Amino acid sequence: xxxxxxxxxxxxxxxxxxxxxxxxxxxxxxxxxxxxxxxxxxxxxxxxxxxxxxxxxxxxxxxxxxxxxxxxxxxxxxxxxxxxxxxxxxxxxxxxxxxxxxxxxxxxxxxxxxxxxxxxxxxxxxxxxxxxxxxxxxxxxxxxxxxxxxxxxxxxxxxxxxxxxxxxxxxxxxxxxxxxxxxxxxxxxxxxxxxxxxxxxxxxxxxxxxxxxxxxxxxxxxxxxxxxxxxxxxxxxxxxxxxxxxxxxxxxxxxxxxxxxxxxxxxxxxxxxxxxxxxxxxxxxxxxxxxxxxxxxxxxxxxxxxxxxxxxxxxxxxxxxxxxxxxxxxxxxx
Amino acid sequence: xxxxxxxxxxxxxxxxxxxxxxxxxxxxxxxxxxxxxxxxxxxxxxxxxxxxxxxxxxxxxxxxxxxxxxxxxxxxxxxxxxxxxxxxxxxxxxxxxxxxxxxxxxxxxxxxxxxxxxxxxxxxxxxxxxxxxxxxxxxxxxxxxxxxxxxxxxxxxxxxxxxxxxxxxxxxxxxxxxxxxxxxxxxxxxxxxxxxxxxxxxxxxxxxxxxxxxxxxxxxxxxxxxxxxxxxxxxxxxxxxxxxxxxxxxxxxxxxxxxxxxxxxxxxxxxxxxxxxxxxxxxxxxxxxxxxxxxxxxxxxxxxxxxxxxxxxxxxxxxxxxxxxxxxxxxxxx
Numbered sequence: 001x002x003x004x005x006x007x008x009x010x011x012x013x014x015x016x017x018x019x020x021x022x023x024x025x026x027x028x029x030x031x032x033x034x035x036x037x038x039x040x041x042x043x044x045x046x047x048x049x050x051x052x053x054x055x056x057x058x059x060x061x062x063x064x065x066x067x068x069x070x071x072x073x074x075x076x077x078x079x080x081x082x083x084x085x086x087x088x089x090x091x092x093x094x095x096x097x098x099x100x101x102x103x104x105x106x107x108x109x110x111x112x113x114x115x116x117x118x119x120x121x122x123x124x125x126x127x128x129x130x131x132x133x134x135x136x137x138x139x140x141x142x143x144x145x146x147x148x149x150x151x152x153x154x155x156x157x158x159x160x161x162x163x164x165x166x167x168x169x170x171x172x173x174x175x176x177x178x179x180x181x182x183x184x185x186x187x188x189x190x191x192x193x194x195x196x197x198x199x200x201x202x203x204x205x206x207x208x209x210x211x212x213x214x215x216x217x218x219x220x221x222x223x224x225x226x227x228x229x230x231x232x233x234x235x236x237x238x239x240x241x242x243x244x245x246x247x248x249x250x251x252x253x254x255x256x257x258x259x260x261x262x263x264x265x266x267x268x269x270x271x272x273x274x275x276x277x278x279x280x281x282x283x284x285x286x287x288x289x290x291x292x293x294x295x296x297x298x299x300x301x302x303x304x305x306x307x308x309x310x311x312x313x314x315x316x317x318x319x320x321x322x323x324x325x326x327x328x329x330x331x332x333x334x
Numbered sequence: 335x336x337x338x339x340x341x342x343x344x345x346x347x348x349x350x351x352x353x354x355x356x357x358x359x360x361x362x363x364x365x366x367x368x369x370x371x372x373x374x375x376x377x378x379x380x381x382x383x384x385x386x387x388x389x390x391x392x393x394x395x396x397x398x399x400x401x402x403x404x405x406x407x408x409x410x411x412x413x414x415x416x417x418x419x420x421x422x423x424x425x426x427x428x429x430x431x432x433x434x435x436x437x438x439x440x441x442x443x444x445x446x447x448x449x450x451x452x453x454x455x456x457x458x459x460x461x462x463x464x465x466x467x468x469x470x471x472x473x474x475x476x477x478x479x480x481x482x483x484x485x486x487x488x489x490x491x492x493x494x495x496x497x498x499x500x501x502x503x504x505x506x507x508x509x510x511x512x513x514x515x516x517x518x519x520x521x522x523x524x525x526x527x528x529x530x531x532x533x534x535x536x537x538x539x540x541x542x543x544x545x546x547x548x549x550x551x552x553x554x555x556x557x558x559x560x561x562x563x564x565x566x567x568x569x570x571x572x573x574x575x576x577x578x579x580x581x582x583x584x585x586x587x588x589x590x591x592x593x594x595x596x597x598x599x600x601x602x603x604x605x606x607x608x609x610x611x612x613x614x615x616x617x618x619x620x621x622x623x624x625x626x627x628x629x630x631x632x633x634x635x636x637x638x639x640x641x642x643x644x645x646x647x648x649x650x651x652x653x654x655x656x657x658x659x660x661x662x663x664x665x666x667x668x
Contacts, residue, residue: 135584146517149525183480183568191483191565215572219580228569231525234517235566236573238549243577246553250469251585254605261605264598271588271595 011042013059014315015097018047019066019084020104022302025052028103031308032058039309041316044097046088061096063087069301073107077115085109089116092294099295099315101286103303109296110147110289117294120324122332125151126291127159127230128298129166130237132218135278138171142181142218142226145287146234153196156180156227157204158331162290163225164207165330169323170288170314171224175208179223181232182212193229201227206333215239244279282307285314290327295319345376347393348649349422349431352381353400354438355637359386362437365642366392373643375650378431380422395430397421403635407441411449419443423450426628433629433649435620437637443630444481444623451628454658456666459485460625461493461564462632463500464571466552469612472505476515476552476560479621480568487530490514490561491538492665496624497559498541499664503657504622504648505558509542513557515566516546527563535561540667549573578613616641619648624661629653 016032018025025047032043033056045052046061065083067076077086085104089112091097102109106128114126127144134140143163148155160178167176180198182190187198189212201209213223215236228236255265277283286299286307297315299307350366352359359381366377367390379386380395399417401410411420419438423446425431436443440462448460462481465473477497482489494512501510514532516524521532523546535543547557549570562570589599611617620633620641631649633641 149517149523149528181569183483183565183572189483194483194565214576215569215574216576216579218573219576231517231528232566232569235515235549235562236569238517239552239570239573240549240577242548242550242553243574244581245550247578247581250609251606254602254609257605260601264601267594267598268588271591275584275588 012096012098013042013044014312014319015044015046015061015088015091015100016308016312017084017088017100017102017104018045018052019063020102020109021299022103023304024103027303027305028308029053029055031303031305032312034305035309035312039313039316041312043312044091046091047084061087061091067105067108069105071105071108073105073111076105076108077111085112086116089113089294089296092296093117098319099297101297101299101308101311101315103299103301103307106146106298109298113289113292113294113296117292117296120291120293120328120331123158123162123291123327125155126289127162128287129163129290130287131284132226132237132240133278133284134219134221135275136220138173139284140218140221140224140226141167141170142228142233142237143290144228144230144233145237146230147289148230150231151193151229153193153200156193156197156229157200158291160201160204160207160209160225160227161330162327163227165326166288166290166318166323167224169318169321169326173224176224177210177222178207178225178227179210179213179217179221181215181226181228181236183214185212185214187212197227206330283310285310288314288318293324295323346430346432347376347378348646348653349378349380349395349425349434350642350646351418351422351434351436351438352379352386353397353418354436354443355633356437356635357638358437361637361639362642363387363389365637365639366646368639369643369646373647373650375646377646378425380425381418395421395425401439401442403439405439405442407439407445410439410442411445419446420450423447423628423630426630427451432653433631435631435633435642435645435649437633437635437641440480440632443632447623447626447628447630451626451630454625454627454662454665457492457496457625457661459489459492460623461496462621463497463624464621465618466560466571466574467612467618468553468555469609470554472507473618474552474555474558474560475501475504476562476567476571477624478562478564478567479571480564481623482564484565485527485563487527487534490527490531490563491534492625494535494538494541494543494559494561495664496661497561499660500622500624500652500657501558503652503655503660507558510558511544511556512541512559512561513544513547513551513555515549515560515562515570517548519546519548521546531561540664617644619644622648622652627658629657
C-alpha cells in the first residue's frame with residue numbers, strides 16, 4: 001500500500017466525492033464515469049450508493065452522510081464522520097486512493113483533507129492554489145485564494161515555495177517566475193506584511209522571485225506564481241471573475257439585440273471560442289489545496305461532468321507526478 | 335474670501351495643475367480651455383507660463399517647479415515649494431480657488447492637499463474614493479483605493495461615513511447603500527479588521543449599511559459605496575481594470591481578424607459604444623481625495639483633454655454643492 005502523497009502507482013483510483021456540488025450526484029457521477037471510460041483513470045466514487053444512479057463499472061465507497069454547502073466546515077467534519085468528504089480524505093490517507101476531488105463545501109473539503117491527511121511536516125498552513133487563465137500561455141497560479149484570511153511573512157514564503165513546486169508539477173514550468181501581489185512594483189510599496197515578505201523572498205534560494213506585481217498584471221502578466229494572503233487573493237480572484245462575467249454577459253446581450261447583431265455574432269463565435277474555453281472554469285481542473293499530506297482538488301460548486309473529468313485528470317497527473325514529495329522538498333530541501 | 339471647503343460661490347475658479355499627467359501640459363491646457371468655454375466654469379491654470387502654449391482667456395498662477403511622476407511624494411512637496419501641485423493646493427487653502435484637479439503624481443497630489451489644506455477636524459486619514467462604473471446605474475464609490483495601505487476599524491468607519499456623504503454629493507443618492515468588501519457575505523468572514531469593522535458599521539447611525547460584499551459584486555452589485563483598506567481596494571480596482579483591459583484587447587483582436595469579422599464589428603460597434611463609454615476612465619471625472627479640508631480631484635495619469643473637462647465639472651459641482659461641509663457633518667454630526 002502506498003503511503004499517502006508519495007508518487008503512487010497509477011493503478012490506484014482517484015476518490016471523487018459524489019455528493020458535493022450544485023449538480024451532485026448526477027453530473028459528478030457522469031463525469032467520474034467519463035474519466036474512467038475515456039481517460040482510463042480509475043475512480044472511487046464516495047457517497048450514498050442508493051442515490052448515485054447508474055455508476056457503471058466504478059468502484060463505490062459507501063458513506064451515509066453529506067456535509068451540505070451551508071454546514072459549518074469544522075463542525076461538519078467533526079460530527080459527520082461517515083460523510084462522503086471525510087471518507088474520501090480517509091481513502092487518500094489510507095492509501096486506498098491516489099487523490100481526492102470534491103465540488104462540495106470548500107471549507108469542509110479543506111477541513112476534511114487537513115484533519116484526515118494531516119499537514120506536510122514543516123508547513124504551517126495549507127493554501128488554496130487557483131489557476132488564473134492566461135490565454136497566451138498556461139495559467140498562472142494564485143495562492144492563497146482564500147484558505148487563510150490572515151497570514152505572516154513566513155506563511156507567504158511557504159506559499160511561494162509550494163506554488164513554485166506546484167507550477168512545475170502541474171504545468172511543467174522548469175523554473176516558475178514567482179511574484180508577490182502588491183500595490184506597486186517598488187519593494188517599498190504595500191503593507192508591512194508585503195514589505196517583509198518581499199525582503200524574505202528576495203533572499204530565498206530555490207525560487208525565481210521576480211518582485212511585486214499589481215492586480216492589473218494577473219491576466220496578462222509574466223508571473224507563473226502569484227503569492228498573496230488569502231483575503232487579498234480571494235478579493236482579487238472574485239474581482240476578476242466578476243469583471244469577466246460582467247463583460248461576457250454584456251457581450252452576449254449585445255449579440256442578441258436584433259437580426260443583424262445575431263448574424264454578426266455568428267461570424268465572431270469561432271474566433272471567440274478559444275477565449276471562452278480559456279475562461280470556462282469547467283476546463284481548468286479546479287483549485288488545489290497545497291500543504292496537506294495528499295492530493296486534494298477543490299472544484300467549483302457548479303461543476304459539470306466535464307469539470308469532474310478535468311479535475312480527475314489533474315488529480316491523477318499531479319499525484320502520479322509526485323506533487324506531495326515535491327512540496328516536501330520545496331519547503332525542506334535539506 | 336471664502337474659507338476653504340465651504341460651499342463657495344460659483345464664481346471662484348477650479349485650480350488645474352497644468353504640469354501633471356502623461357499628456358501635460360498640452361491636453362491639460364486644452365481641457366481647461368474647453369471646460370471654461372463650454373461649461374462656463376472658470377479655471378485657474380497652475381504651472382510654468384512659458385510652457386503652457388495658448389491659454390486663451392484663462393487666468394494663470396505661475397509656479398516654477400514641477401513634481402515629476404517618479405519623485406518621492408513627501409520629499410517633492412517639501413522641497414518643491416513653488417511647484418504647480420503645491421501652488422494649486424495653496425490656492426484652495428487661500429480661498430482663491432474652489433477646488434484643485436491634477437493628473438500628476440498621485441502621492442504628491444495627496445501630500446500637497448493634505449499638507450496645504452489640512453485634514454478635516456476629526457478625520458484621522460484621508461482616503462481616495464474611486465468611481466466604479468455600473469452601466470445599469472450611476473457608478474459606485476470604492477474607498478480607500480490606495481491612500482492607506484494599513485487601516486484600523488475606526489478609519490474604515492470614517493471611510494464609510496465619508497463615502498456615504500460623497501455618494502450623495504456626487505450622484506445625488508439620498509441614502510447610499512454602504513457595503514464592506516470581504517470574502518463572504520457572512521459577518522464571520524474575513525480578517526479581524528473586517529470583522530471588527532462589520533460590527534461597528536452594523537451599529538453606526540447615519541449610514542445605510544447593507545453588510546459585506548465580495549469582489550464579484552463590484553461591477554454589478556447593489557452597493558453605492560464599498561469600503562475597504564487601501565491595499566485591498568487598490569488590488570481590487572487594478573484587478574478589475576486589468577480584466578476589462580484584457581477583454582477589450584481580446585475583443586478588438588478578434589474584430590480585426592479578417593474581412594468578415596471587420597464587417598461584423600461594424601454592426602456591433604453602435605451597441606458596444608455605451609459600454610465602452612461607461613468604462614472609459616476619461617469619462618468618470620476622476621477619483622476624489624476625501625478628508626482634506628478642500629476639494630481635490632485626482633485624475634488618472636493618461637488624462638486627455640476630455641478627462642480634464644470631466645474632472646473640472648466634478649470638482650466644481652461637489653465644491654459648490656458643499657462637499658467638505660457634508661463630510662464634516664458626516665463624521666461629526668453633533
